[in-house]
Amino acid sequence: MVKRENTRTPVSQQPHIVDKPADTATIGGTISVEINEKKVTVPLGTTILEACRQNQIHIPTLCHHPDLCIAGVCRICVVDVEGMRTLQTACSFPITSPIKIRTSTPMVRKARRHIIDLLLSEHYGECYSCFRNGNCELQSLAKEYGVDSYTFGHVEKPRYEVDNSSASVIRDMSKCILCKRCVRTCIDLQEVGVLEAINRGHETHIGTFLDKPLADVICINCGQCINRCPTAALRANDPSDEIWAAIDDPQKHVVIQTAPSPRAAIGEEFGVEPGHSFTGELNTALKRIGFDKVFDTNFTADLTIIEEGTELLNRLKKAIVEKDESVKLPQFTSCSPGWVKFIEHFYPEYLDYLSTAKSPQQMFGAITKTFYAKEAGVDPADIVTVALMPCAAKKFECNRPEMNDSGFKDVDYGLTTREMAKMIKEAGIHLPEMPKSNFDDPFGEASGAGLIFGATGGVMEAALRTVYELVTGREVPFKNLVIEPCRGFEGIKQASVKLENCVEEYKFLEGVEVKFAVAHGTANAKKVMEMLRKGELVGYHFVEIMACPGGCLGGGGQPIPTSADIRKKRAEAIYAEEESLPIRKSHENPHVHYIYEKFLTEGPCSKLSHKLLHTHYTKRGKFIS
């Protein structure tokens, strides 16, 4: 029996789950159906869509998405089931009897064509200037079904004003086809609940509470809705024109930092199968585009580990040695800006549990416009910092008013993987053909620990490698440094490591069982916060949370489409690259040592590092006024 956890979901939106028999060998466990005259046997309860896909029969879909519950609202997947009065939607039809299905009758084809024509009659199509041109599910269906005229008319002017209030997500409802994938993403997958269908009939549109601009409601900017929208109705706020202008301005020194996840996914934008990293190729392409320096965000990921790890050890010391009861444990990670905004809105009373360490992106910005500017002899006013991120929320993060600790806007632009691919194409470069090259110094080398930040559990794994070794003087007791309990895509992972034979400085931790938890996707984050509220996390020390399902590699700025399978392949690419790196622990990164020697001379969590590398949070609450 599949347990439905999300009981709030209306029955109409709940997946049609027929209990699939555990043992398909027993009589009644499977069922034989005929699809286009071919006999196939499938487990009882399989949907027609699944049965067809398993047998290489293509059925078009629009509202269906592998990450979301079934909606059955677009009707494009209709098929003919013998004996049924009307056509049936394949995506929401569970097979429970030996039916005969036909997927391409004249009636089916005509119905599908009509559905597309009807969608087009309300869709403001201007494919040339559309960011989904070439990667749009509506466009490709129109092609697939040979749409050659607008049977039911066509929209000449946009029906809605574009909502570009948000720093991260832009909504253009004139291109929306009301598939409600974004609604299901935001309510079910992320449990943020920003979007729903507003009004009725012809006036239906997807909107926010009181139809307010996105910036005025509780959107956490995760961009997961963008990744699941079949059309261009949702897109990220693209700063590439400003970046081109900076590159073309000889006065400006344009520096780009690249996060780990885009490398593992950008190939997909160039037609490469998911699961290939293009780190070296990307470096070359970025230099050819005209960036003055190409740095590795993993360097500040290492720095984050040192700062956040030190903060954790300080908290533990206060709690254990000084018996200070005001210390908040477990410490929560703070590198996911979607998660930060989520906790600011939904659990503002728990903000003290959040590490004060900035995200790697913001640390990089602050270091670039101070330390790097000095070392390189460039006026920080002339430096433009760009961050290549898998993330939509990073755009909001770099625009937070408090993020100017260098005296300037620390990070000028957050750029998504998709937007980067577009810039590379615009420069006439085919990424997979580029020769490989290294990152630029002084932040050119990073550890594998920084690289695995891209996958859920990665921050925890990186932190454990460093904290365990600092405390005990030995490597983590896991084969080849691979901390298995941190890996995989389970919603919430929990485990512990025992600290034994500690070095003198950390004797107070002798025998302590470090308990940690890892969660990804804000629906899981919510569960963890409820555990905290109920006191079920007493005795826990460290919790990693990423707002996006799968962690950053499934971020809202990553190539479209996304699915569990694609995310898994991206993770494999990251972990494979990690094992090939010479340095795999943050505290062994020589550049990290260098910066603490030359610049942050008082060490981690000192006054200067607090000024540049730590931040504070805003109690936002969820009341929308």
Place this chain on the structure above:
Amino acid sequence: MLVLEKNALSEEIEQLVAKYGSDRSALIQILQAIQRKHKFISDFAQQEVARLLSIHPVEVYSVITFYSFLCSEPKGRNIVRLCKTISCDMAGKDAVEAAVKRELGISFGETTKDKRITLEYTNCLGMCDQGPAMLVNERVYTHLDPEKAVNILNEIK
């Protein structure tokens, strides 16, 4: 809204939730009760309902915008809805419509200055054999002509 008013409204909604239950299926009954009493469902009330039913405010708003008998903005004390469907139309709706507009000095979708009446259209009231038909708050009037309609309007407080 004053804090005192807010507290009173919260308390009222809490009582409704106690009465109808905190399952999301109680949503419409709760909204109808608020609508009946206050003539509209304020944004604060919507968020309180959402909080108490553990759903999202946008879901409450979505339901309110779906049903024409629920609204999120204040309207007049009385709502007059004239049937715009074909049978009433053929039975002389246009004349009634013009008379009503002239009498109140407002168009459909608008509210009189003194907040006495809001004019709206409605779809079929099921009175096709007795048209033109009009709904005043919860009461149906049939076999209208311009004079009769104006008299009805003048009786509304």
